[in-house]
Amino acid sequence: MTTNHDLTPFRIDVPQADLDDLRDRLARTRWPLPVPGRTDDFGRGVPLPYLRDLAEYWRDEFDWRSQEALLGELPHFVTRIDDQPVHYVHLRSPEPDATPLVLLHGWPGSFAEYTRVLGPLTDPVAHGGDAAGAFHVVVPSLPGFAFSTPLSGTGWEMSRTADMTAELMSRLGYERYVLHGSDIGSAVVGHLAMVRPDRVIGVHKAVDGRLLAMAGQAFPVPDGLTAHETAEIGRVAALNAQDLGYLMVQNHRPDTIGPALTDSPVALLAWIAEKYQGWTNPAYATPDAAVGRDALLTTVSLYWFTRAGASSAQFYYEASHSDVDWFSGTHAPTAWSVFDAHPLLRRVVDPQGAVGRWVEHTEGGHFPALEVPNLLVEDLRAFVRDLGPGSRGPGRTQ
DSSP states (O other), X not given: OOOOOOOEXXXXXXXXXXXXXXXXXXXXXXXXXXXXTOOSSSBTBSOHHHHHHHHHHHHXXXXXXXXXXXXXXXXXXXXXXXXXXXEEEEEOOSSTTOEEEEEEOOTTXXXXXXXXXXXXXXXXXXXXXXXXXXXXXXXEOOTTSTTSOSOOSSOOSHHHHHHHHHHHHHHTTOSSEEEEEETHHHHHHHHHHHHOGGGEEEEEEEEEGGGGGGBTTTBOOOTTOOHHHHHHHHHHHHHHHTTOHHHHHHHHOXXXXXXXXXXXXXXXXXXXXXXXXXXXXXXXXXXXXHHOHHHHHHHHHHHHHHTHHHHXXXXXXXXXXXXXXXXXXOSSOEEEEEESOOTTHHHHHOTTOOSSEEEEOSSOOSOHHHHOHHHHHHHHHHHHHHHOGGGOOOOOOO
């Protein structure tokens, strides 16, 4: 491991030439020929009229400099861990005894998806809450994502990323902390809690009802299901199977899709927008309706400017070719916040009631920090509050 422990302030400043290049590429997009009779729903993927409208907005109306300035109001830093550039946001609470908290994103997310929860988490008094619910928050970018690029080499999967996260928190002077993660982030925090139990106050995971599709794969099918319940699991699994093309490609052939995601902004836009469509709450007809058009395009832009479309896909390959379980067990206090919840989910993934705190919401989806930030904030506060006064970790930094 490198001995360079510098924690260097970082400023987001995309060169104007990169902005000009993006607009030029969008203007010169070579669009597919329309298929007669093709409806404008998402049944075959992102429909062409919707994608063109989104791309035109990205080119002509989306203001990256405005989003860059908003992100720039946060305290960004970079360091090197295991020879890998690591970007993170470190936001200290005005409450000196606040509990340290790590927020880890997944794919196709980024550190930016947590911007809507940072204020309430770090300064609850200013947002109508209690000072006892304050956190010092650290939001790393996973290796190969956003400004934690370029990748230093192969081998960045859950275990190595967990070690990276623990090392980052040590460098920041935090001895114990709460972990939160969604998607890839939930796998990383679970593994970190398993291998470093002395460092972890508690683990909070955000999941959504689609996880039910893992019955019979990652989780056994429970006994005693009615015929209706068995059919319901099959229905969810069948719907989920239609959405797994990205997974097979990124698990096994990331180098094939990587050039398209790096060279064509519309390819990247379609690749990511499709996931936001399928994974946000189905009450919304389009992904930008669920999270906001500018928020969606900020995420896509971060992938574009950092070439993370290709490097983030490598995480899936490394994970699928490692022996690390996505669902690591831990003895640390654990909470699951389930969004767009399905009534059968707990019977499948937690039949013994091992998860200490289980909260279900009909709202939200795969990106709760963007979709329903207030619900996520309250769940995190309640989880730590229920752990008791002894759960509050040291808030010092070096």
